[in-house]
Amino acid sequence: MYWFEYCPQHIESKYQLLVFKDNQPFFPLTDYYHDCLGRIDKSSAISYLNCLLPFFKWLDKESNYQGNKVQWNDSEEKIRVVVEYYLMHEMKCKIRDKDTFRFVNLTNKSPNTISRFLSALKSFYKSMIRLKQYHFRNPLIDGQAILHSYKEEIKGIREDKPRMPSIAGTEEAISHRRLTDSYFKIINEEWQPQIIDDIDLPYQVYQAGKKVSWSLREMVIARMLFETGARASEIIELTIGDYRKRKSHQEFITFNKGSHGKKIKFIRVSKDTVKRLFHYIDTERKSLDENHLTFEQLPDDAPIFLSANGTPLTYHAWYYHWNRAVKINELSLNPHKARHWFVTSRLREIYNVSKSESEIQQRKNELIKYMKWKNPDTMAVYEHHFDEKKHREAHDKMLEQMQQNEQDYVKQQQSSRKSKLNLRVIESSTVENFDEDLKELLEGLE
Template identity: 25%
Template sequence: MDILRNYEDYLLIEKNYSEHTIKNYIIDIKGFESFLINEGFADSLLGATRIRLARNYLSYLDNNNFSKKSISRKISSLKNFYNYLQKNNYIEVNIFSDIKAPKVPKNLPHIIDEEAIKYLFDSLDTSTPLGYRNLVILDLLYSCGLRASELIELTVGDIYLSSAQILIHGKGGKDRYVILHQKLIEELKHYLSFIRVALISKGDLTNEKRLFINYKGGPLTTRGLRTILDQLIKKSGETYNLHPHMLRHAFATSMLNHGADLRIVQELLGHKNLKSTQIYTHVSKEKMKEVYNQTHPRMNVNVKNK
């Protein structure tokens, strides 16, 4: 357990991983530990010294109908953990170093077109404090491409209205600034001046620093955000499930469809590698057809009847 605590500290302090990521790492590691003990292969994580144990675990996961994505994540977690143990001289061999996780197909995210986004905005009742708060949340997610965790962790001090920017604390400790359009600036001004104050008054923490406040006067949680989005979908009359990453995807797709450079979108999304952004380069068939008709030289050639 001391080793796991040390590893948690390493992930938090040296790797600067989020608490959510660290939690998943530890769950994956403890899952392998349970497998070792229950099957009688070893009495601890340090006792796993034979490479075939890693192969046995891979077969175990596959036979128990874990998805390829889940298996791939678990193997990656264990590979990193045993690499840490090896570098710190807890073990001599990383039994997962040569284990190849199953390839996970990269499915394109569900596409929300601009008309559907408009329905969401039109369905909002901004006459109430919660309704206006939801407007600002939706606009930030769609106009800035934020992750759920990034939106939830925003503080009042991260908002720079005078320079039309907000500071985002991204994954892996990577901070970035994103741009605010004029309408969103006005929405944030009104929210900060009137709405947020009204919501905070319902709770006990008048010095709360988080930007978004729930109906009880406390900081909004990720679970609360999902509830808000579910309610928005219900009111708009749409039938799909909406989660924050779909709005992030819609942001990137809209930017690219309207001519934004891929590397600019990469910076706005906070992607470390351009490859992560390229999944958003798909465009609608209508947009593709429109660009083709406008640009291909043969489209302007007159067709003569024989």
């Protein structure tokens, strides 16, 4: 059994996080996580770690190479064999041999985490080689294919001669398309946006939380997910200072995926959620805080959300409560779908309030900038073009409508307990005919 825990604040350690195997520290994955920090953002490192834990458990219990179990530090040949088996039998993929690598075909039974798993495993072995803990070549990299492509690129049109300089104009231009060095290459991975077309979805989740006795903390985070379109980690890791630094009492600053912890965007919530948040801070949170501080007394770097032990809440600890609520209430819903729901709802509101095509496009651009889908360094150049006031006006209308919809939903549930609403996701075939701009916006969510 593999799992990880963050280091408690009162303990001094060079590790921010420890991975455990059968109640003992497992340092290969622990060292991998810390090697990732600074190379990729923390949320991506945690995502990679979550993809690797089931594989390592499977290695210990199910792996087989010529009658023996395979260890993570075995030769690249053994690792490739067991990874191929894992993809076929655990992830329901179809594998096809091709020269020096393998083509991976996803099936309708394959999970949507395969690409992330392969990236995580490749990243893990890169770290282990860098840290001198793995003494073979990276089993997830096809060195022969890269070498072959390189030779083709430097070969000129003259027999046995290198390429002429580009300025000579005698050679065809080299394609600068990035060469994939993966040993396992996914060939039918095409992301389809999930357009959540159910205005009652947030209120189904809130009711599910009530049924499993969510604390005020869980309810506030759930409301913030649907009201802001932010990722769960961007909300869970908010600090008191993130609230104080915005002029509007409904706003926070937070980091973005790929910003390496730098606070580069703001999120907005409803007035009702702000009231709930302050009630949480001055009641539940205060009781868990070792100094029992109120909002006014808390320093800027204090985390808004605390665990039951008084330590900063982690995604892993929060997700347990979310997952329990949706499973018991038979909702097939991961937290990221709240982000999809937000975009769909905002775009619907844009079409409802806009009076011309130019206004629609302007509001779409405002939404793109609010969501920070583009490279943050590039977006900083255009940040002064983003009129926050216009976003607030449109966002307030959406929040008002959400509050009304919630009241309507509660009334409907009270009058018809037997009726059961389901999450409606437009299938991919329908998405092809949907607004192209919406598809482009939703692609930025991944």
